[in-house]
Amino acid sequence: MNKNNLILYIGILIFGLSAPFIFPAFKVQLSILCILIVLATTWNIQGGEMGYNSFGNILFYGLGMYLCASVQVGMFFPLAEWTESGGEKTFVHTPSQFFQGMAVGLAVAAIIPTIVAGLIGYAILGLRGHYFAICTLGLGVAAGEISGGIEIIGAGQGFTTPPFPDVGGLEARGEFFYLLSFGTLVLTFIAVRAIYFTRFKLILNAIRDNEDKAEAMGIQTMKYKIIGWMISAFFCGLAGGIMGGLVGYIDSTDVAFDGREMGVFMVLMAILGGKGTLWGPVIGATVFHIFKEGFWTFFLGWQYVALGFLIVVIVIYFPEGIMGWLREKYPERFGEVVDEADRKAQVELK
């Protein structure tokens, strides 16, 4: 890590920590942005680096969301009665109960999806290409449909997560969830950046470029694929747990296993930023979130039309993403050796 990079990272860290105090009105939006970046970055590990384009990471996100909320409630109160009464009316968490529950809930929300990913990984990661994509799409939708039929977690009517205890009011709630999601973002980024300098990342790239050859070179591809997926699942579960607390209400198909929104967003953000790059998903998620929040209100009910249109346009005309475009424009910045004469010749050709 050279000096410029260090200054950049410290600058971002300071900005991130002070952001809720500079823009107090946007705390929730900034927290959601952090979660989106986490989702896009972790999707990129197995979608961009490993070449296994999954629509099913939403499975871990929703699982984490339900697990975190259930643990948070179930540690202190009977879960079935909680969901039956619609949440806060009968039982109230004390502050210490709330934070304890949140901590244990987040730990469970991160670990169980990782284990699930490991268990189903052997069966599902053996599928290639579009079979994998459709299979994971099916997994996500199936999870949503099935969780919508389970009574103890609220079935079709939804599940209210414990409300934030009465310490410091709305301001404290926003700051708590912002710091939590920003912390997760920092953790994710450090982990992913660490991966980028290891042999593991090269192995993932080898799997993406040609899995059969990678296997022939003696790499146990299945093992690394499962590990890659488990890393994604870990952070997706964590992000889901935080998002559940932030939204305050979990519905099986509209919030938790929302394949039509969050499940596509994470793919779209990674592609918009440029898949297979470290900064791409971060930039993509930021641009996407700003665009979405800035212009969504103008569409007034036409959001999904705009979203569908956006997907088609990005996928067809912009599949390399922002980082890919920058790379083509300024190859020197990316450490590629450019032959000046060759470049001039190309400009003349154009």
Added chain:
Amino acid sequence: MDFMVFQYPMISVQACLDGILLGILFALIAYGMALQWGVMNIINIAQGDLVILGGYIAYFMYLYGIHPAWGVIVAPIIMYFVGVCLYKLVINKVVDRDLFISILATFGISILFMQLMNFAFGADVVLANSGYGTTFLFDSAVVLPNSKIFSAFISILFAICLVIYMKKSKLGRAIRATAQNARAAKILGVDTEKVYAATFGINAALCGVAGALISITFTIHPYMGLPYTIRSFMIVIVAGLGNLPGVAMSGMGLGVFEEFADYILGTEFRIGSVFLLLVLILVYRRFKLSRKREYLK
């Protein structure tokens, strides 16, 4: 869990008959998917939304006082042009690209269609009443709406017509040639671009027929598209591309499976069980394939 279906054999008969009639419809949609998959190597996530759009065409005719069964003729004509337009606007740009790009692009189209239909037709579950009455079998123990029998009959008719058309006509031969080898077909003077457009149009037309029949026999709703896509995908991977009897058989099998899942697990798990079945089939297929470890490409 409800095991009444095993205690009273007549309910099983009912479920089987319902499932078979339903499965014939699924097979028709799956045939369209197999066609475009085989010819253009595209998996169309928007397949189900095309079906629902076809259904709304029939429903609109019903609203304006025309018998919805005429939708079986009108819907495919309109849907053919919708399909060709869709091809010209979007699909022709993803035909030669990575399969994931086509999946994602059609996913975008699916979301777009869903919401547009939601605006145009409202978010209510609707049904076009055909007024065909019902048939009672076995001392009224088995109840079959005539509309279901009608829809199965029409589906079979359309499938037979299409098979004959593919065998005999010039365009059908061009489509089959392109499916076998697009490059060689091009060399021999087939305008593959036109063939692709026609294939996508025919697929959309088949979806239109199926949709019109679904609006008569079952219900339609703007967001109900994705399960139809998944069902047709599942049928195609079970049957294989270009295996028409296989498509029909696995379509009926899926229909029967769904009816039994409906009885045993309850209606709220019906769609979930379809998606789970897809995952199970894919996983089974993966283990079967890995046992003989074919080398790719």
